[in-house]
Amino acid sequence: MNPFLLITVLIGTQLSLSDGLILPVLAAKHGQGSFLLAYAVIKLIFILPILQAELVAGRIYRASPFELSFLALNKRIAAFLLALLMIALVFVLSTNLFNTAWALIFSIDGVNGDLLSLRPLDQNLYWFEQSQNTDRIMSFVMAQGIFLMLLGGLAWRGIISVFQFFIPLCLAFIFFCVPQISELLMNLQYPRLHWGDWLVAISHAITSSLAGLLVWYVIGTKVADKLPTGRAIITVQLFDVLFGLSLMSISYQWIGSLDTGSVDVGTVFRTLMVSLAEQDAVPVQTMMWLILLPIVGLLSSVPLLLILTQKLGTFIRHWLLALTMIAVVILSGAMVFSNGVYSPLVWYGQSIYDVVQALGQGLIVPLITGGVSFWVGWVMRPNTVLRQINPHGGIRYFLWRITLRFVVPVLLGVIFARTTLTLTAITATQALTVSLLVLVVVRLFSWVKHRAIFPTHD
Structure with a gap:
């Protein structure tokens, strides 16, 4: 694999809807320019060791996670890891299909002019009608599932062809938005960030890349040993940050003057409708954003197909792909039908979408x-x-290894703990107290066991 193709494929694994739908809202709520700087630093410094580790593992073992787990581990452990990987794949793809379905709805209606001159009452009615129109959302979900199944049947070559066609389009979009990015960065405020703002920046920077991390291991199996990857990874991270800023340079002008409320994927869409309330025609920049967003949504699902197109038998690979996409469509359907305000499908007050994403x-x-x-x-x-x-x-190697050994586990542990707390009714104080009590009990049991029951003699 030559360097250009490697960079193209790796860029495709980093594209996600989160930079278009979540990042602008987080920046507005958590420090504007300072938040973006923190987000960029985390992307360029702390994500890089994880990406490099994935490629290293793939190049050394020359086996996919499927093959390696069954060759190197106990069969039961391998089966558990395989099941864990498949659950992650289904969950991530399900949220991608759900979000992209909404992006397609707003893209089609926006390009057709249906979002123009909607008054506040009309905007609320439109949002309610789209939420209730489950048939329309499900049609887009099923269309994506069929597309991904067909593309997955083409395996590696088909997926690479998609990247080679669309990544230059994304690059052209970045060049087009350079003036808007400069203007955005100059107009933002740069306050001091609090610990909570840093925590949000860390969480979003890592989670927006984690879906792609599932497949870097697979890409590493096809990279030559002598091909340098460090600069390629830095290039990919720079592209990812610039692409997120490009999307923000258009959407932030809708959000900056409004109360963002809760952070969800619908916030940007709601502010989009408000921005078009007094417009007679959709602005060119908004039109580009509307067209590019669903493309990014589709591309964010494509890399995950690489996990399903491994060196397995053709029959097994096709069945695995078909069963996985069926599970993805079913779970996405559950999100669609539980999307209503009064849906009984909730977990501690959270919708099925929020639970699956978490x-x-x-x-x-x-x-x-x-x-x-x-x-x-x-x-x-x-x-x-x-x-x-x-x-x-x-x-450089010393810093990379230190970061991978100590910093990365801490950051991933913070995300894991933060998500666990959001999925339960336990507060951070209660969780910390329980953890300390468990450690004390374990320590006391160990002391009693060795000193009282089985005393040692010096």
Whole structure:
């Protein structure tokens, strides 16, 4: 795989709807320009070691997670890891299909002019009608499922062809938005960030990349040993940050003057309708945003197909792909039909969508990514890893290894703990207290066992 193709594929794995639908709202609520700087720093520094670790593992073992787990581990453990990976894949794809269905709805209606000159009451009625129109949303969900199943049948070559066609389009969009990005950054405020703002920046920077991290291991199996990857990863991260800023340079002008309320994928769409209330025609920039957003949604699901197109038998691969997409469409359908305000399908007041997204990107994917990082950072021989990262050693390798061993587990642990608390009725104080009590009880039991029951003699 040549460097250009490698960068193209890796960029495709980092595209997500979160930069278009969530990042603008988070920036408006948590520090504007300071939040974006924190987000960019985390993307460029703390995500890089994880991405490099995924590629290193793939290049060294030359096997997919499917194959490696059954070759190197106990069959029961391998089956558990495989099930965990498949659950993560289904959860992430389900949220992608749900979000992209909404992006397609607003894209079609916006391009057709149906969102123009809607008064506040009309806007509320439109939003309510679309939420209740489950047939329309499900039609887009099922269309995506069929598209992904057909594309997955083409395996590696078909998926790469999609990246080669659409990534240059995204690059052209970034160049078009450079003046708007500069204007955005100059007009934003740069206040001091509080700990809560940093926590949100860390969480979003990592979770917006974690879905792509599921497939970097697979891409690594196709990368030559002598092909340098460090600069490619930095290039990919820069592209990801610039693309997010490009989308923001258009959508932030809708959000900046409004009360953002709660952070959800509908906030940007609601502010979009408000921005078009006094318009006779959709502005060119808004039109580009409306067209590009569903494309990004579709592209964000494509890389995950690489997990399902491994060196398995053709019959097994096709059945695995079909069954996975059926499960994805069913779960997305559950999100669609539970999207109403009075839906009985809730978990501690949260919708099925919020629960599935939290379980996938907040619990299971960090667990898998943390496992790969632990394996590369602590289990694999340092000299083997060194030859893949930097044959001459030096400070860069030292910093990379320190970050992978200590910083990355802490960051992933913070996301894991934060998500766990949001899915339960337990507060952070209660969780900390219980953890300390458990540690004290374990320590006391160990002390009593060794000193009282089985005393030792010096």
